[in-house]
Amino acid sequence: MTDEDWPDLVARKARPGVIGVRSTGIFCGFGCAARTPLRKNVQLFASREAAAAAGLRACKRCGGYPKTDQPVARARRSIASDPSLELP
Numbered sequence: 824m825t826d827e828d829w830p831d832l833v834a835r836k837a838r839p840g841v842i843g844v845r846s847t848g849i850f851c852g853f854g855c856a857a858r859t860p861l862r863k864n865v866q867l868f869a870s871r872e873a874a875a876a877a878g879l880r881a882c883k884r885c886g887g888y889p890k891t892d893q894p895v896a897r898a899r900r901s902i903a904s905d906p907s908l909e910l911p
């Protein structure tokens with residue numbers, strides 16, 4: 824966790840990496856809508872796998888994926904890129 828990482832976390836900016844929260848034992852992707860943790864409890868990881876290896880569990884909201892790479896966002900993108908499908 825550096826001074827450069829913290830503003831991205833607070834702004835819920837989507838970027839690679841995983842936010843581990845020591846106090847709750849949960850990790851989030853950047854951009855998650857969950858409450859911003861206390862900075863002193865935060866530990867950054869390079870990947871979901873690294874966070875899980877440290878004994879943390881994935882957040883229920885984001886699953887530990889960055890905002891732009893959550894399963895729902897991915898599904899929406901693949902639908903939008905398929906010309907045979909019409910969005911409601």
Ligand SMILES: [Zn+2]
Pocket residue numbers: 850851852855856857882883884885886887
């Ligand atoms: Zn989350």
